[in-house]
Amino acid sequence: MVAPVTEIGYNSKVEGEVIVTRADAVINWIRSNSIWPMPMGLACCAIELMAAGCSRFDISRFGAEVMRFSPRQSDCMIVAGTVTYKMAVHLRRIYDQMAAPKWVIAMGACASTGGMYRSYAVLQGVDRIVPVDVYISGCPPRPEALLDGLIKLQSKVKRESSAKNLLRA
Amino acid sequence: MTAAAELTTALGAQWPGITERPSLDHPAFDVPLDSLVAVLRHLRDSQGYDFLADITAVDWKDRTPRFTVVYHLFSTTHHNYVRIAADCAGDTVNPEAPSIVELWPGANWHERECFDMMGVKFLGHPDLRRILMWDGYPYFPLRKEFPLAGIETVLPDDEIAAVTGEPVRPAPMAGGPFVATPGLLVSENEPRAKDESWNERKAKPDA
Numbered sequence: 001m002v003a004p005v006t007e008i009g010y011n012s013k014v015e016g017e018v019i020v021t022r023a024d025a026v027i028n029w030i031r032s033n034s035i036w037p038m039p040m041g042l043a044c045c046a047i048e049l050m051a052a053g054c055s056r057f058d059i060s061r062f063g064a065e066v067m068r069f070s071p072r073q074s075d076c077m078i079v080a081g082t083v084t085y086k087m088a089v090h091l092r093r094i095y096d097q098m099a100a101p102k103w104v105i106a107m108g109a110c111a112s113t114g115g116m117y118r119s120y121a122v123l124q125g126v127d128r129i130v131p132v133d134v135y136i137s138g139c140p141p142r143p144e145a146l147l148d149g150l151i152k153l154q155s156k157v158k159r160e161s162s163a164k165n166l167l168r169a
Numbered sequence: 170m171t172a173a174a175e176l177t178t179a180l181g182a183q184w185p186g187i188t189e190r191p192s193l194d195h196p197a198f199d200v201p202l203d204s205l206v207a208v209l210r211h212l213r214d215s216q217g218y219d220f221l222a223d224i225t226a227v228d229w230k231d232r233t234p235r236f237t238v239v240y241h242l243f244s245t246t247h248h249n250y251v252r253i254a255a256d257c258a259g260d261t262v263n264p265e266a267p268s269i270v271e272l273w274p275g276a277n278w279h280e281r282e283c284f285d286m287m288g289v290k291f292l293g294h295p296d297l298r299r300i301l302m303w304d305g306y307p308y309f310p311l312r313k314e315f316p317l318a319g320i321e322t323v324l325p326d327d328e329i330a331a332v333t334g335e336p337v338r339p340a341p342m343a344g345g346p347f348v349a350t351p352g353l354l355v356s357e358n359e360p361r362a363k364d365e366s367w368n369e370r371k372a373k374p375d376a
Contacts, residue, residue, distance in 0.1 A: 086303045092326075116360070118341065120339070
C-alpha cells in the first residue's frame with residue numbers, strides 16, 4: 001500500500017539542493033553539449049566524419065553523436081566535402097529548413113574555400129551561401145581536427161546571449 | 170594477320186569510306202557519319218565488340234567540321250578494344266551525331282554527358298538533357314572557348330539566388346590552373362600554378 005503524497009512544496013531531501021545561475025549559462029551548457037549534427041557529406045571528408053562518429057574517435061564524447069538526416073531535427077550542419085553549384089542550392093535549402101538556433105561547420109579545404117577545385121562547377125567556399133561558424137583546415141581533415149572544430153564551436157556556443165535571443169525571438 | 174589488319178579489311182570491304190586513324194594503342198578508324206550506326210552495329214553483331222566502353226567528343230576549335238565524336242568498344246570475348254571516330258554534322262555551334270541508344274542502352278548517359286559538356290546533339294536520343302550541370306545552364310564547359318574558371322551566371326534556383334544574392338562566379342585562378350609537371354618525381358611534383366606573376370591581390374599583367 002503506497003502512502004498518498006501529501007507534500008506540495010519543494011523537498012530538498014528528495015530533489016537536492018537548489019542551484020542559482022544565469023539563464024545563459026544553463027541554456028548554452030545544454031545546447032553546446034548536445035549538438036545534433038546534420039551530416040552534409042558530399043565527398044571524402046564525409047569518410048572522416050564517419051570515422052569521427054565511430055568508436056575510435058567517438059564524437060559522442062562531445063555530445064554530438066546524434067547524426068540526424070533530417071534538417072528539422074538537427075542544429076549543426078557539418079559541410080563535409082566539395083560543394084558544386086548544382087548542390088549549393090540544395091545545401092542552402094536544407095540549411096533554411098533547420099530550426100534555429102543553428103550553426104555551420106565548414107569541414108575541409110573544399111567546403112571552406114573550394115579547395116583544389118578552381119573550376120566552373122565548384123562553389124568557392126560554402127560561406128558564400130550560408131553563415132559559417134567554424135572552418136576546419138585539411139584535405140581531408142583528420143577526425144581529431146573535426147573534434148577540435150567541434151570543441152571550438154562548443155566554446156562559441158557557450159559565449160552566446162541565448163536568453164536575450166530567446167526573448168527577442 | 171593481326172586482329173587490327175583483319176578488322177581493317179573487314180570494314181574496308183563493306184564501307185569504302187572508312188580510313189585508319191593514327192593511334193598509339195588500339196586499332197582506330199575514321200568513319201563517315203552516315204555509316205556510323207551501321208559500322209557500330211556490325212562491330213557489335215559480327216565482330217564481337219559487344220561492350221560500349223565510352224562515348225566522348227573532340228573539339229578541334231578552328232577546324233571544319235569542328236567536332237568529332239569518339240566511341241570506344243570492347244570485346245568481352247577477345248578482350249581487345251577498338252576506337253571509332255566520326256566527324257559531326259551541323260555547324261560549329263550545334264554539332265550533330267546519330268544516337269546509338271538503340272544499339273547500347275548504356276549509351277544514354279554517355280550521350281547526355283557528351284551533350285552536357287560539348288554540346289553535341291545526338292539525334293534520336295530519347296531524353297537528351299544535361300546530366301552533370303543543371304538544366305538551364307547556358308554553356309558547354311568542355312568546349313575550347315570556355316574558360317576553366319567559368320563564366321558568371323545565375324544559381325540554378327531563383328529563390329536561393331534571391332535569398333543569398335550570390336551568382337555562379339568564375340573561380341579565382343591566381344596564376345593557375347594548378348597542374349603537376351610531367352616527368353618529375355612525385356615528391357617534387359606538387360600541382361602548382363605555373364605563372365606566379367599574378368595572384369588574387371596582384372592583377373594579371375596585360376589582361
